[in-house]
Amino acid sequence: MNLATPYLGLSLRNPFVVGASPFCDDVSVARQLQDAGAAALIMRSLFEEHLDPAGSHALARASTTEGADELTAFAPYQVFPARYLRQLGHLKSTVTIPVIASLNGRDPGGYWPEFALQLEGAGADAIELNFYRVVTDPAIAADHIETEMLRTVGNLTSTVRIPVSVKLSPFHASVAQLAVALELEGAAGISVFDRFYQPDINIDDIAAQTQLRLSDSTELLLRLRWLAILSPLLSCSLAATGGVQTSADTIKALLTGAHAVEVVSVLIRHGPSVLGTLRQGLENWMREHNFSEIDQFRGMLDLARCPDPEAFERANYIRVLHSWKA
Numbered sequence: 001m002n003l004a005t006p007y008l009g010l011s012l013r014n015p016f017v018v019g020a021s022p023f024c025d026d027v028s029v030a031r032q033l034q035d036a037g038a039a040a041l042i043m044r045s046l047f048e049e050h051l052d053p054a055g056s057h058a059l060a061r062a063s064t065t066e067g068a069d070e071l072t073a074f075a076p077y078q079v080f081p082a083r084y085l086r087q088l089g090h091l092k093s094t095v096t097i098p099v100i101a102s103l104n105g106r107d108p109g110g111y112w113p114e115f116a117l118q119l120e121g122a123g124a125d126a127i128e129l130n131f132y133r134v135v136t137d138p139a140i141a142a143d144h145i146e147t148e149m150l151r152t153v154g155n156l157t158s159t160v161r162i163p164v165s166v167k168l169s170p171f172h173a174s175v176a177q178l179a180v181a182l183e184l185e186g187a188a189g190i191s192v193f194d195r196f197y198q199p200d201i202n203i204d205d206i207a208a209q210t211q212l213r214l215s216d217s218t219e220l221l222l223r224l225r226w227l228a229i230l231s232p233l234l235s236c237s238l239a240a241t242g243g244v245q246t247s248a249d250t251i252k253a254l255l256t257g258a259h260a261v262e263v264v265s266v267l268i269r270h271g272p273s274v275l276g277t278l279r280q281g282l283e284n285w286m287r288e289h290n291f292s293e294i295d296q297f298r299g300m301l302d303l304a305r306c307p308d309p310e311a312f313e314r315a316n317y318i319r320v321l322h323s324w325k326a
């Protein structure tokens with residue numbers, strides 16, 4: 001059984017990529033993940049605010065105390081550029097699978113290209129960009145934000161030789177148009193989608209409450225829809241991130257066009273050994289369906305053969321609403 005899959009121009013031994021998270025803070029954990037079957041590792045993000053001293057101060061002013069029981073294992077970890085590069089070096093000398101760096105910013109301007117060069121120099125196999133941003137200023141128009149994103153991606157892809165991918169938010173008016181434009185700017189891959197960590201309201205304290213909730217498989221459905229739409233439109237790599245908990249979830253992502261799945265929550269819940277379970281489930285399913293390679297079924301359920309995907313989506317929407325009878 002051949003589980004190899006191309007991703008960002010890299011050849012991965014299987015589609016299971018450890019998503020951006022604190023797992024790579026410890027090289028022994030990174031090695032365990034590799035030994036358990038991870039095909040690539042994405043380091044936690046280096047935040048724009050840590051590259052820009054003014055941003056660091058703004059962050060300190062705006063931050064509040066927060067925590068999530070489930071995640072106490074991940075102690076606060078201030079990431080600074082020099083430390084990030086050192087950790088990347090440690091990882092590269094410890095594991096043989098690709099190590100992907102992650103940059104996270106809302107409007108990183110001139111900060112990213114220079115640091116991206118340093119990441120490349122330190123051996124990063126690729127860089128994933130996360131433009132996490134909740135735009136609250138009514139004076140900022142959508143096209144301004146997307147134009148800046150595209151400019152930033154274009155700058156980076158013309159600065160470094162390693163592949164650059166974008167972890168996209170689902171909250172764009174035309175995700176398809178943006179994804180195509182990102183590819184034109186040189187993005188080697190799109191990760192579908194970033195998760196947004198919404199604050200809840202604590203009604204006893206009458207206060208907003210931030211917490212990091214792990215995902216479940218229901219979050220995958222939004223990803224599957226968009227993988228199916230984007231897969232025929234793009235030549236670059238696609239990854240599903242958000243909600244992949246089982247081998248069935250992985251198979252669904254591959255069927256809708258993903259080259260890889262980025263997993264975090266399932267690893268936090270079950271530890272590295274779950275990668276063996278996921279891989280075994282994928283192999284079993286492929287055997288049952290007489291597939292010997294992922295390429296034989298990748299994208300089988302994307303919308304390539306659908307003459308009008310928008311009409312198809314709308315028809316499905318109406319059908320679902322009509323399926324319930326009083």
Ligand SMILES: Cc1cc2nc3c(=O)[nH]c(=O)nc-3n(C[C@H](O)[C@H](O)[C@H](O)COP(=O)(O)O)c2cc1C
Nearest residue numbers: 019020021044045130215241242243244263264265
């Ligand atoms: C503890 C934790 C830390 C994370 N840190 C980052 C990060 O630094 N940068 C980033 O882009 N995503 C980060 N993520 C998001 C994950 O990379 C991933 O996209 C998300 O968890 C969805 O995958 P999942 O459903 O398998 O959890 C983090 C997630 C968790 C749970």
